[in-house]
Amino acid sequence: MSVSELLASALRMSVPVLLTALGAIYSERSGIVNIGLEGMMIIGTFFGAVGGYYYGPMVGVILGMLAGMAFALIHAVATVTFKINQIVSGVALNILAAGLARFLCIQIFHMATTSPEVHQFTKWNIPGLDRIEVLKPLVTGISPLLVVALLAVPFTHYVLNRTVFGLRLRSCGENPLAADTLGVNVYLMRYLGTAIGGAFAGLAGSFLAIEHTGMYIEGMTQGKGFIALAAMIFGNWSALGSMWAAFLFGFAESVSFRVVSSKIPYQFIKMIPYLLTLAVLAGVVGRAQAPAQEGEPYERGGA
């Protein structure tokens, strides 16, 4: 196995974590903690497969994003409007998502745990570079969604730090009262932040179903939504930082697939991404800086 092959695989593996982590940034910067991202990803995998199976990958991606967004809106209604505990709502959404995906899978595909194979995107090659044998795994067979995910990093960085919208969004997470006083609609911003987060998680899910395995499989997200949250914390709530963290997890996962033949029992190798997440969190949380008012409901006019 060549180095470029390993890197290419790590890059592919990091896409779902990266996309969801970027989504989590929008949500958390607006002040909403979203443990339900895992569930939104699950819904994304399913609707990505539905769209991909019946109408092609493009529709799959759009459906997956819309479904993730719809689920995120439930979270927004529960936490922003009704001000219920954000963790509780997220946990409930995760349970709901798993049940709903299974139910719909039986209804639509007449199978409980998998969908049929779905249509994938046409893969891209980088012309010129694809002649170099050593780089081949890296520069051929590139999923367009991988490119989208990579482009989403500078895009998110720009939106958050260089636009009026980004400033307003961040102000709602740091000091909603001050934002409100200055005429920012805190509720609207938090709705938008949560919805964008859900759309990203849905996109991540549809990537898993359409591009990664080519079908929906029950439980295929395997806690990536939670790993994404950890990646975001590791990346200190910034797009660039989250990207490096996501690469790290992608690398760990692709390594864990490749050392199967060694003497270490494979159950321990399967633990690597999760133990890495734990280690990373234990090491960084002390210096990470969360948005000041994250997790706190905001009551207009004072509680």
Place this chain on the structure above:
Amino acid sequence: MSQTTPGANEPKPAGSRRRRLTPLPLDKQSRRFMWLQIATPFLAILFASLIGSLIMLAIGKDPLNVYARMFSFSFGRADSIATILFRATPLIFAGLASAIAFKINVFNIGVEGQYLMGAMMASIVGFTVKGLPAYIHLPLVIVAAMLGGALWALLPAYLKVKRGVHEVISTIMLNYVAASLLHFFIANVFMDKSQVVGQGGMGSPRMRMPLIEASARMPTLHSFFAHLGVNFPPHVYVNWFLFIGIALAAVLFYVIWRTPFGYEIRAVAQNPTAAEAAGINSKRQIFRTFLISGAIAGLVGLSDLLGFFGYMDIDFPRGRGFDGIAVALLGKNDPFGVILGALLFGFLSRGSEGVLVFSGVPAEVITIIQGVMILSIVVAYEIVTRYIRVQKKKEAIGA
């Protein structure tokens, strides 16, 4: 306005001698609020059933018919009732484990991993220790399970208190690690090699640990209920863990509301800074409560392990931890509320089998109803709490 001061009727902290609390007489308004709070979960259940009805209509089933079938199947037969009790048993433990952690604002999502580790420890003590009488072996196994659960809660509790790692992410990661570890111990360490495979070389051995000694098995409740004149059929396995769970709920209720330890839990949950100022070590209290939650979580799998399967295998039931969170939320983190929530989930689980077989409705519809129920119940609690607060404020201004 005797009710406006929060905590006015709470027991005194450490040091106070045992005393009976005379409940304050309720005025008309407080009584109305009490009824409203009692009605809340029922309204939420009704709402969830309505959503369920819409789904059933969408797939062309008559919801009234389905619900009627669910009730008649669940309550019309002795084996259904015993099954509901059997299914509720692990959920009582899982709900109590979640609830006690929620009480101090710890989200122990790791009940899932903790109960797998607890059951594994119990299983190992159950088949390695031999020749003990049941009255020693069985308690030993139960203690092993609690140790296993508490051990698996140790790392997230430490990370939370010392490093500020949010327990939601750390416990979820450990859930995956626990599943892998269990797989490893079953497949690579304790695999039962003595299994006799079916005749003529047919079939393959189960991926399981050796059988647990008879002295560590939990007897069923059949003879107990026979005394009461109820005869459960032999194919249900409701056992003494049901009563242990109920007793545990009573103990926790007492601890939370009547002991200094419980007082500290409630004080830290309400305001950690104020609790610190009052001389309570809130981090230590969080750490201890987290471990207790883990120890209770360790008991979740025992009803299945010691009362039904008799061995630990790769298909040991999963997902009980997450159901436990739901049950705790339903019961508003009250130990007795947890029992009711667990019975409700037991009923839904049994009822979903009934409607699957007799009405052709997929069991997942019931899962969806459960999810909706959790969400609507927390929303409903929040709305009612806020409504009462506003009403009381109005009254206070008016008075």
